[in-house]
Amino acid sequence: MTTNAVSVEKQKSAAPTAKNRTKRNWRRSEGGVLNVFSHGFLLVWALMVGVPMLWVLWSSLKTSGDIVGSPWSLPTHLHFDNWTRAWNKANIGQYFINTAIVVGCSTTGTMILGSMAAYVLARFEFFGNRFIYYLFVAGMAFPVVMVLVPLFFVTKNLGLLNTFPGLILVYIAYSLPFTVFFMTSFFRTLPTSIAEAALVDGASHSRTFFQIMLPMSKPGLISIGVFNILGQWNQYLLPIVLNQGDSKNYLLTQGLADLATQQGYAGDWAALFAGLAIAMLPVLAVYIVFQKQIQAGLTAGAIK
Amino acid sequence: MRHGKYRFIIGFLAIPLALYGVLVISPFVQDFQISMTDWSGISSDKKFIGLDNYQKLIHNDLFWKSLSHNIIMLLVVPLVTLSLGLFFAFMLNVGGRRRGSAAGVSGVRGSSIYKVVFFFPQVLSVTIIAVLWQQIYNPDNKEGLLNALLGNVGLGALQHAWLGDKSTALACIMVVMIWANVGFYVVLFSAGMASIPTEIYEAARLDGAERGTTFFRITLPLLRDTVATGWVYMGIMAMDGFAFVQLMSVNNGGPDESTDVLPLLLYKTAFRDNSQFGYAASMGVAMLIVTLIFAILSMRLSRRDRIEF
Numbered sequence: 001m002t003t004n005a006v007s008v009e010k011q012k013s014a015a016p017t018a019k020n021r022t023k024r025n026w027r028r029s030e031g032g033v034l035n036v037f038s039h040g041f042l043l044v045w046a047l048m049v050g051v052p053m054l055w056v057l058w059s060s061l062k063t064s065g066d067i068v069g070s071p072w073s074l075p076t077h078l079h080f081d082n083w084t085r086a087w088n089k090a091n092i093g094q095y096f097i098n099t100a101i102v103v104g105c106s107t108t109g110t111m112i113l114g115s116m117a118a119y120v121l122a123r124f125e126f127f128g129n130r131f132i133y134y135l136f137v138a139g140m141a142f143p144v145v146m147v148l149v150p151l152f153f154v155t156k157n158l159g160l161l162n163t164f165p166g167l168i169l170v171y172i173a174y175s176l177p178f179t180v181f182f183m184t185s186f187f188r189t190l191p192t193s194i195a196e197a198a199l200v201d202g203a204s205h206s207r208t209f210f211q212i213m214l215p216m217s218k219p220g221l222i223s224i225g226v227f228n229i230l231g232q233w234n235q236y237l238l239p240i241v242l243n244q245g246d247s248k249n250y251l252l253t254q255g256l257a258d259l260a261t262q263q264g265y266a267g268d269w270a271a272l273f274a275g276l277a278i279a280m281l282p283v284l285a286v287y288i289v290f291q292k293q294i295q296a297g298l299t300a301g302a303i304k
Numbered sequence: 305m306r307h308g309k310y311r312f313i314i315g316f317l318a319i320p321l322a323l324y325g326v327l328v329i330s331p332f333v334q335d336f337q338i339s340m341t342d343w344s345g346i347s348s349d350k351k352f353i354g355l356d357n358y359q360k361l362i363h364n365d366l367f368w369k370s371l372s373h374n375i376i377m378l379l380v381v382p383l384v385t386l387s388l389g390l391f392f393a394f395m396l397n398v399g400g401r402r403r404g405s406a407a408g409v410s411g412v413r414g415s416s417i418y419k420v421v422f423f424f425p426q427v428l429s430v431t432i433i434a435v436l437w438q439q440i441y442n443p444d445n446k447e448g449l450l451n452a453l454l455g456n457v458g459l460g461a462l463q464h465a466w467l468g469d470k471s472t473a474l475a476c477i478m479v480v481m482i483w484a485n486v487g488f489y490v491v492l493f494s495a496g497m498a499s500i501p502t503e504i505y506e507a508a509r510l511d512g513a514e515r516g517t518t519f520f521r522i523t524l525p526l527l528r529d530t531v532a533t534g535w536v537y538m539g540i541m542a543m544d545g546f547a548f549v550q551l552m553s554v555n556n557g558g559p560d561e562s563t564d565v566l567p568l569l570l571y572k573t574a575f576r577d578n579s580q581f582g583y584a585a586s587m588g589v590a591m592l593i594v595t596l597i598f599a600i601l602s603m604r605l606s607r608r609d610r611i612e613f
Contacts, residue, residue, distance in 0.1 A: 038395035038412050045392060046421045049487065052436055053424060055449060071449045072456065117320040120313050132321065139328050142595060143544045145567040146588040149574050149581050150331035150338055158326075173327035176320060205312040234429035236547045241575065253431040257551055260435040272435070279432055287427045291420050294427070295491045 056280060060273040067269045079270065086259075086274035094248060095255035096278070102164055102251060103232045106171035110228050111221060113172060114179030115187075119209055121180065122187035123195075133184065139177030148241055155242055162245030170242060171232050179224055186220035187213065226294050233283065252279055339585035344578065357586035367587070370557075370564045371594065373474060377481070377545055377565070378598055382538035385482045386531060389489025392422065394519055396490065397497040398505060419494060422487035430484075434551035437480045441466035441552075468554055470562035477548050477563055485541070489534055496530045497523060536602050543595055546571065566591050 059067050060082055062075040087093040121133045144151075151170070152161070160166025190213065198208045214221070236253040243249060250258065256279055263272040287294055339357055343350035361367050396415040412418075425433060442448030443465035445455055451463045466476045500523065508518045524531070546567035550556060556572065557564030566587060574584035 042392060042395055042412065042418050045388075045486070046418055048483065049424055050421055052440060052449070055440075056436060068444075068447050071447060071452045113320040113323065116316040120316045124309065124313055126310070126313055132317065135329070136324065139324070141540070141599065142332070142592055143540060143567070145544055145546055145570060146591045146595075147328075147331040147335050148570060149585045149588065150334035151327065152574070153581075154327060154331055154334070169323060170327055173323045176324050176328075180320070205308065206315070209316075230427055234431075236429065236431050237544075241571070253429050256429075256431045256435055260438065260551070269439075273439075276432055276435060280428060283427050283429075284424065287424070288420070291423070295419065295423060296495075 053280065053284075056273055056276045060270065060277040062270060062273075064269045067273065082270040082274035083278065085268075086271045086278060090259050090262075090271050090275055091248070091250075091255060092252070092259070092275045092278050095250050095252045098164070098249060099233060099252040102167050102171070103229060105164075106168040106175070106232050107225065107228045109168065109172040110175040110179055110232075111225055114176055114224070115183045115214065115217070115221065116209070117176070118180045118183030119187050119213060122184045123192075133180075136177050136180040139174070140181060144174055145237060148237075152241055162243055162249070164249070167239065167243055167251075170238055171235065174238075175228050175232065179228065182224045182227075183217070183220060186217055190216055222293060223296065226290065230283075230294075335585050335588045338582055339589050341582040343582040344580060350582065353582070357583050358589075360583065361586055361590060366561060366564065366569065367566075367590075369561055370566045370569045371590070373563065373565050374543060374545070374594065376474065377478060377542045378539050378594075381478055381481050381485075381542040382535050384478075385485045385538055386489055386534055388482070388486045389493050389534070390524070390527075390531070392418075392486070392490045393493035393497055394523060396494055398515065398518070398523075415494075419487075419491055422490045424487065425484040426488045428484075430547040431551060433480060433484050434548050437483075438467070438552050441476055443468050467552060468559055470559045473553060473559060473563045477545070477552055480552070481542065481545065481548055485538065489538075492530065492534060493527060496527045500526050532602065536599055539598050539602065540595060543567075543591065543598070566594075 055071070058074055059071070061078045061080065062073075062082075063079055066073065066075070117136070121129060121136075155161045155166050155170065158166070160169065194216070195208050195212055198212050199205070203211070234253065235251075236257070239251045239254050240257075243251065243254065247255075247258070256275055259272055259275050263269060338350075340352055340354055341350040342353050342356070396412060396418060440449040443451065445451045445463050448466075450466065454462050464472060467473050504522055505518055508522060513521070544567055545565045549563050549565050549568050550571070553563040557568050570584050570587040570591070573580050573587065
C-alpha cells in the first residue's frame with residue numbers, strides 16, 4: 001500500500017519531468033534543425049559574397065600566369081609588385097586621388113547646400129514652400145540616364161565638360177533630392193524651442209542655423225553624409241559621359257573599367273586584380289569601422 | 305524681422321535651387337524638346353521633326369528587344385532580391401535556437417557578422433563588381449573562377465561560356481545585380497523585423513503556428529510598407545542596369561544584342577553611333593514612361609491599410 005502510494009507518487013512526479021524532457025527535447029531538436037538549416041543557408045550566401053572578394057585579394061598577390069592557370073590556387077609568393085605596378089603604371093594612384101578630390105568637394109557641397117535648403121523648407125512658411133519641396137523630391141524618382149543627352153550639352157555650354165568642377169556641381173545637383181528630402185524630415189523632428197530662444201537673444205537666422213541647428217542635426221548629417229560619399233564614390237555613368245577628356249583625369253571607376261579592357265589585351269591580369277584590390281580595400285575598411293552607422297544610415301534612408 | 309526672414313530664405317535657397325534648376329530640371333525639360341528634333345549635336349542646326357523619332361522608335365526592333373530585357377529585369381531582379389532578402393532576414397532574426405522563454409524566438413548566433421558580410425557588395429562600386437564578375441564568368445575552363453570550380457568538383461559538363469552565350473548572358477548579369485543588392489535588403493528587413501514585438505511571434509508559436517506560418521501571417525504583413533518601398537527602389541535600380549551590362553556584356557549588349565537594355569541603347573545612340581542626340585532623347589522619354597508605369601502600378605498594388613504596432 002505504502003509502496004504503491006510511493007510508486008504512484010514517484011510516477012506522478014516523474015511523469016511531468018519526463019513529459020517536460022521530451023517536450024524540451026522536441027523543441028530543442030526542432031530549434032536545432034532550424035538552426036542548422038538557417039546557418040546552412042546563411043553560410044552559403046556568406047561564402048558567395050566573401051569568396052569572390054577574397055579571390056580578388058589573393059589573386060592580386062599572384063603572377064598573371066598563376067591567375068590564368070589555376071584561379072583557385074593560393075599565391076605561393078606574395079607579389080606586392082603587382083600593387084605598385086597598378087598604382088604607378090596603370091595610374092590607379094592618380095585615379096584614386098582624382099576621385100578623392102571630386103567626392104570630397106561634392107559631398108561637402110551636397111551637405112552644406114542640401115541642409116541649407118532643407119532647413120528653410122522645414123522651418124519657414126513662405127509662398128511656394130511646398131512647391132519647391134516637391135520639386136526637389138520629384139528628382140528622386142527618375143533615372144539620371146534619362147537626361148544624359150541634355151545634361152551633356154548643358155555642361156558643355158557652361159564650359160564645364162571634362163572638368164572636375166563640372167563633375168562636382170553635377171554630383172551635388174543630383175544628390176540634392178534625396179539629401180533635401182532626408183534632412184527636411186530630420187529638421188522637423190528637432191525641437192523648436194532652442195532655435196527660438198537663440199532668435200530672441202538676438203542671433204541672426206543664419207547664425208542660429210550654423211551654430212545651433214547644424215550641430216544638433218549631427219546624427220542626420222552623418223547618415224546622409226555616408227550615403228552621399230558611397231553613392232558619389234561609386235558613380236560610374238556620370239564620369240564616363242561628362243569626363244571623357246584626358247585619361248589622366250579619369251575617376252577610379254572609369255580607370256578600372258579602362259584597365260579591365262586594356263588588360264584583356266595586355267595579359268597583365270595581376271595588375272588588374274591589384275587595381276581592383278586597391279579600389280576595394282579602403283571602402284571595405286571604412287565600412288568595417290563604421291558598419292553600424294552605415295547600415296543604420298542607408299536603411300534609414302530607404303525606409304523614410 | 306520680416307524683411308530679414310525673407311532675405312534669409314532667399315539667401316539659403318538661391319544656390320541649391322539654381323544648381324538644381326540648371327543641372328536637373330532644365331535637362332529634364334529639354335529632353336522632351338530635343339526628342340522632337342533631328343539633332344546630331346555636331347552642328348547647331350536642329351530641325352523640329354515632331355514625333356518622327358518616336359515613330360522610328362516604334363519600328364526599331366532593337367528598341368523593343370532592349371525594352372523587353374528591361375522589363376524582364378524589372379520583374380525578376382526585385383522579386384528574387386527581395387525574396388532572398390526576406391528569407392535571410394527571417395533566418396537571421398527568427399531562425400535561432402530557443403533561449404530561455406517558453407516559445408522562444410530569437411536570432412541565430414553571429415547574426416551581426418552575417419549582416420556585415422552580406423552588406424559588403426553594397427559599399428563597392430558597380431565597376432568593381434562588374435569587373436570582378438566578368439573574371440568569375442571567364443569562359444576559359446582554367447581561367448574562370450566558376451568554370452574552374454565546376455571542373456574541380458567534377459561538374460565539368462556544366463562549364464559554360466556564361467556571358468558569351470546568348471541564352472545565358474542576360475540571366476548571368478541579373479544574378480550579379482541580385483548578388484550585389486541582397487545584403488542591403490537583409491539589413492533593411494532585419495531592422496524592420498527587429499521592431500516587430502517578439503510577443504507576437506511567441507503568442508503565435510504557443511498557438512502552434514509553424515515558423516513558415518508565422519512568416520507569411522505575421523512578418524510579411526507587418527513589413528508590407530518596407531517591402532513595397534524596397535520594391536519600387538529596386539525596380540528603379542533595375543531599370544538602370546547600364547553599368548552592369550556595359551561593363552560585363554560581350555560587345556556592349558551582346559552577344560547578338562541578347563543583353564542590350566534601354567539605358568545602354570540610349571548611351572550608344574548618343575555617344576557612340578553618329579551622335580543621334582534627338583533619337584537618343586526620345587529613348588529617354590520612353591524610359592521615363594516605363595519607369596512611371598512601373599512606379600504607379602507598384603504603388604497601386606501595394607496600397608493597403610497600415611498596421612500599427
